[in-house]
Amino acid sequence: MTERLSALLHAEADAVDVPPPSTAAVLRRGRAVRRRRRTTGAVAGLVAVGALAGTGLALAPAGDDDAVRPVDPATSSGDTGATFTVGTTLWYDDASRRAVIDDKAVKSIYNTSAGILVRHGENNWSDGGGPQRFSLVTPDGDVRRLGLVTEEVAHSTDPAQPYVAWGDSRDGSLVIVVHHVAADREVARVPVPEADGAYFATLELVGDIAYVRALSEDGGERHLAVDWRTGEVTPRKLEVTDVGGDRGVSGSSIVELDSGAEVWSSPQRNAYLDLSPDGRHVLVQGGGWQNPTFTVVAVDGGSEPLPLDPPAARYSWTAGSELMSVTADAVTTCDPASGACEELPVDLGVTEEELLETLRPTGAVFES
């Protein structure tokens, strides 16, 4: 006779204070586990897909296919899987979702913790070519046109933060500007008198620090670390042209951002280095433009360099530090540690030639 027990269980359950659900958190975790399954479950796809052609690879175990971990804002914010634009259509969440940008062309896209920031304008030139307008595609799929308009500047975001930053050089004076993309308002404008005379600046935003490379008309360069919250400017000897985790690319080396200490150095002269967002792997492009070679290297060592087949378009990193390449009918994502790849069929509605003309992956800039 368990009626009394059953009734009590229901009565006590009814009295439980149920918190409201967070649909956004569930969706984030759902997408994360879906992406993880694609990666860990696709070891067999390594040969079939053929995107990675390593030898002697020690593939990582598939792991717990059903493991679901809460999203860690410090490492996962802004991770929308394979993300790119073709024409004025943004494809994101491993090309499972799309949004249309209302403008003539997309210039480049950036991951932020508030969503995907799309820079667009009259043409698809990145840092030049007239006004640079912005739209934020939020995790809910809304496309919000920002009031922000810039021109002839290079932008940077930190995927874990809701900011976009750039260096504004006018009359020989450099100012670092930081704009909150969710609130659509400027939050900092930091003069950098140490860079007087600069006509253009690139920067990499990491937390509160902008690593600035200021270019002068006389061909000189100055390298600075600017804390945009405090205004403190620290001259640096090393240039930083790309960042990932707490590391950066400096010439043909990977260095610690804080100390400047070299972590890894490329044996290839004139190689192009593309650091993963988590700073653990670097994509090395060598061989020149006629016969390019691609290799993924674990910055901390522990595994052999992984040679890659030349992609149809190009490789780029997702915000979650997977390698991505896109063709007109498939998106391939690969785990740089294991070499496991997954090919996702898509129909982008363009020919391969049209794709090459208009594809804009996350983090890439193009000039014409």
Next chain:
Amino acid sequence: MPRPPSDAEFGELVHATWPSLYRTAYLLLGDHAEAEDLVQTALAKTYASWAKVRTIEAAPAYARTVLVNTAASWFRKRGWRNERPTSELPEGVAPASDPADRPTLVAALARLAPRQRAVVVLRYYDDLPVAQVAAALDCSEGTVKSQTSDALARLRTLLGEAVVPHTSGARHD
């Protein structure tokens, strides 16, 4: 492959199933934060497994099954404490003679081993038959019955015979 739900459709599913799943999770785990994590996990797995779920209509039952399986997995993998600390009763005491001194049912559930707690919740709250409980907990039906018997005996000690009479336990067998 079935069309995945839109965010709006899945959001409606989350809101519709959340209270019921949360209550089961709380009874299973006895902790609000862990219950919330368990329900989020179950719904996230449901979202990620849409090729198996196929329709919105099938999703609530799928999510509930995932929730129970995940809880069972946590019991195995997390080294779940066999008994959760409560202040109501020391070990091995006779049931309180005054009903007002007895622990609440939730507190009493917390005194059970995880699998015993699970069989009680699934059989007497979620009203699942023994076979389904056995499948969810990945054990034999005989184990479910023996765990039920042990759990009811323990609850009888904690809550008194008025709540759990000696004749309990035959339902669903």
